[in-house]
Amino acid sequence: MSIVVLEHVSKEYRLGDHMVRALDDVTLSFESGVFLAIAGPSGSGKSTLLNVIGCIDMPSSGRVVIAGHDISGQTPDQLASLRARTIGFVFQTFNLFPVLTAEENVEYPLLQMEELDKQDRRERVKEMLELVQLGKFAKHRPSQLSGGQRQRVAIARALVTRPELVLADEPTANLDHKTGEGILALMRDINRRYKTTFIFSTHDKKVIDAADRLVGIEDGTVRILGVRKEGQWAITNVARRAASTTDTEAAALKR
Amino acid sequence: MLASRNVFRQRRRTSVSLIAIIGGVAAMLLASGFFEWNYDTMREGAIRARIGHVQITRDGFAEGGTADPLRYLMAETSEDRKLIEAFPQVDTLAPRLSFTGLISIGDSTTSFAGEGVDPEREKKASGALTILSGQDLSGIDANEITVGQGLADNLKLQVGQTVVLLANTGSGGINAIEVKVVGIFATITKAYDDFALRIPLKTSQRLLRVTGVHTWLVLLERTGQTDNFLAKLRPLLQTPGLSIVPWYETAAADFYNKTVSLFSKQVLVVKLMIAFIIVLSISNTMMTNVRERFGEIGTLMALGDTRAKVLRRFLAEGAVLGFAGGVLGSILGVGAARLISWVGIPMPPPPGMANSFVAGIMVTPGLVFEAIFLSVTTAVLAGLYPAWKASRLNIVDALRHAR
Numbered sequence: 101m102s103i104v105v106l107e108h109v110s111k112e113y114r115l116g117d118h119m120v121r122a123l124d125d126v127t128l129s130f131e132s133g134v135f136l137a138i139a140g141p142s143g144s145g146k147s148t149l150l151n152v153i154g155c156i157d158m159p160s161s162g163r164v165v166i167a168g169h170d171i172s173g174q175t176p177d178q179l180a181s182l183r184a185r186t187i188g189f190v191f192q193t194f195n196l197f198p199v200l201t202a203e204e205n206v207e208y209p210l211l212q213m214e215e216l217d218k219q220d221r222r223e224r225v226k227e228m229l230e231l232v233q234l235g236k237f238a239k240h241r242p243s244q245l246s247g248g249q250r251q252r253v254a255i256a257r258a259l260v261t262r263p264e265l266v267l268a269d270e271p272t273a274n275l276d277h278k279t280g281e282g283i284l285a286l287m288r289d290i291n292r293r294y295k296t297t298f299i300f301s302t303h304d305k306k307v308i309d310a311a312d313r314l315v316g317i318e319d320g321t322v323r324i325l326g327v328r329k330e331g332q333w334a335i336t337n338v339a340r341r342a343a344s345t346t347d348t349e350a351a352a353l354k355r
Numbered sequence: 356m357l358a359s360r361n362v363f364r365q366r367r368r369t370s371v372s373l374i375a376i377i378g379g380v381a382a383m384l385l386a387s388g389f390f391e392w393n394y395d396t397m398r399e400g401a402i403r404a405r406i407g408h409v410q411i412t413r414d415g416f417a418e419g420g421t422a423d424p425l426r427y428l429m430a431e432t433s434e435d436r437k438l439i440e441a442f443p444q445v446d447t448l449a450p451r452l453s454f455t456g457l458i459s460i461g462d463s464t465t466s467f468a469g470e471g472v473d474p475e476r477e478k479k480a481s482g483a484l485t486i487l488s489g490q491d492l493s494g495i496d497a498n499e500i501t502v503g504q505g506l507a508d509n510l511k512l513q514v515g516q517t518v519v520l521l522a523n524t525g526s527g528g529i530n531a532i533e534v535k536v537v538g539i540f541a542t543i544t545k546a547y548d549d550f551a552l553r554i555p556l557k558t559s560q561r562l563l564r565v566t567g568v569h570t571w572l573v574l575l576e577r578t579g580q581t582d583n584f585l586a587k588l589r590p591l592l593q594t595p596g597l598s599i600v601p602w603y604e605t606a607a608a609d610f611y612n613k614t615v616s617l618f619s620k621q622v623l624v625v626k627l628m629i630a631f632i633i634v635l636s637i638s639n640t641m642m643t644n645v646r647e648r649f650g651e652i653g654t655l656m657a658l659g660d661t662r663a664k665v666l667r668r669f670l671a672e673g674a675v676l677g678f679a680g681g682v683l684g685s686i687l688g689v690g691a692a693r694l695i696s697w698v699g700i701p702m703p704p705p706p707g708m709a710n711s712f713v714a715g716i717m718v719t720p721g722l723v724f725e726a727i728f729l730s731v732t733t734a735v736l737a738g739l740y741p742a743w744k745a746s747r748l749n750i751v752d753a754l755r756h757a758r
Binding site for chain 1: 360361365650651653654656657658659660661662663664750751752753757
């Protein structure tokens with residue numbers, strides 16, 4: 101089953117006097133359980149694509165279906181509820197709540213799930229902090245943690261609701277190489293063990309190497325689709341195919 | 356919980372807002388406490404000098420008593436009186452006979468409003484009546500009077516002089532007696548002092564040739580007990596045709612009631628001004644607070660918080676700030692009120708009253724509650740627009756502010 105389906109999705113917004121077309125007729129679908137990298141230079145539209153998938157941005161046109169929910173026409177509150185229950189977020193800048201301890205940060209998304217009582221929440225938070233190997237740091241505030249530790253807390257917070265989909269916007273960009281690799285390995289491990297779908301944006305080659313699916317995006321359109329099987333990338337160059345079509349047509353015109 | 360942690364995260368900014376609220380709350384408490392002191396002094400003065408907490412009379416005395424006092428006589432003592440005196444909260448019951456007549460000394464004659472009283476019992480019931488010179492009445496049957504300051508000035512009376520009182524008797528005739536002026540008194544109501552004289556009850560009954568009284572004046576331990584006492588007493592009284600009038604319904608309390616309602620309006624204006632100043636001085640800080648936390652707000656909403664929840668969160672922060680400011684401001688206000696009352700505020704004689712006085716500031720629990728309530732609502736109000744702004748943020752734009 102496809103957990104993410106995008107059909108002819110475009111996104112335009114106004115920047116000063118200009119209309120910027122951040123996404124241009126994007127059609128994609130991902131299977132559940134993938135570990136997918138959206139790669140592209142800055143300004144390519146990869147963040148917008150991630151935001152649309154995360155239901156924090158609405159497309160100007162096209163259809164978006166996330167975990168079986170068509171998001172067009174949903175109210176902000178319905179979208180909030182969808183995000184709370186099916187999507188986890190990991191941010192480039194960690195975005196922990198500075199006044200809350202590590203465990204309170206992890207517990208936060210659970211507070212809106214009324215079906216969980218205090219005991220359930222405590223157990224889940226403990227389990228998650230153990231998973232990201234921060235059990236000893238439960239009572240620490242974010243300011244007392246290193247960057248890598250903060251990102252681990254953020255991952256625990258993203259996973260605690262047992263979402264079907266975790267979105268990570270350049271999760272390693274603010275970390276040094278070694279720490280970044282640790283974070284990637286952790287996410288990869290969770291992806292294998294729990295079949296949680298991970299989608300992250302990046303322009304880091306090392307991050308791309310960790311993925312098993314690749315979407316290359318440039319100027320708002322998808323250029324590359326990659327699938328890795330047994331360590332080998334099978335790349336479909338969408339742009340070239342389009343270009344070759346044009347070439348064929350050009351050849352046809354010459355004839 | 357989260358709200359209070361967020362409020363105290365920005366120490367310096369929060370303390371600037373807090374100081375504004377604390378100052379406002381303290382100022383408000385001092386202003387309303389000053390008026391409260393005045394109300395209280397006026398009320399207790401009137402009650403303890405003259406009107407008591409509850410007056411028991413024959414029905415219709417309040418309306419017709421001045422024109423024809425002798426029609427409304429009631430027994431001086433009865434079962435009912437014993438019943439009232441048995442109440443634990445009753446301090447004393449003072450019988451009074453009210454009448455009018457003429458007072459003469461030498462060639463001068465003027466009218467007076469007299470009150471026949473039991474001097475023993477009046478010691479408690481007239482605590483707020485000041486003897487300016489001479490002494491109080493000595494016994495229930497003595498041939499003497501005390502005279503209000505204005506009336507004494509009018510007739511140029513001195514303590515020790517003998518005057519003649521002239522009044523209509525119960526049987527329709529006229530009677531006169533000679534009495535000695537033993538003292539000159541003042542109450543806080545000048546209009547009363549200009550015409551009043553007090554005379555021992557038995558002496559007044561002899562003058563009017565009657566046996567009864569007009570009023571049983573009941574004085575309670577505390578003014579706050581009045582309504583409770585009334586509710587308990589009403590079903591118990593046996594004599595038909597008695598009316599039980601609490602102090603605030605008497606004609607004499609009218610001035611007090613009107614003053615309170617007039618000044619309460621003025622205090623309200625002061626309160627509104629202070630609230631407005633609080634709103635002005637903290638709303639800017641609250642906007643800055645929201646603006647600095649755009650990234651955090653974006654994160655909250657990405658994690659699934661609804662707009663309403665974000666709105667509530669920021670309103671709660673305003674409430675925490677207002678509550679903390681309200682409590683601290685009340686502590687400051689109460690402290691300042693104590694200090695100022697200890698020093699005293701010299702005041703000129705108010706309209707309708709005889710003497711200048713030294714005022715204080717009386718901060719009641721009600722005023723403190725009101726001040727805290729006001730500071731909480733004010734702070735929430737000041738945070739309303741920033742909170743609304745926060746809840747309407749575009750998530751993607753807000754997240755861009757995260758550092």
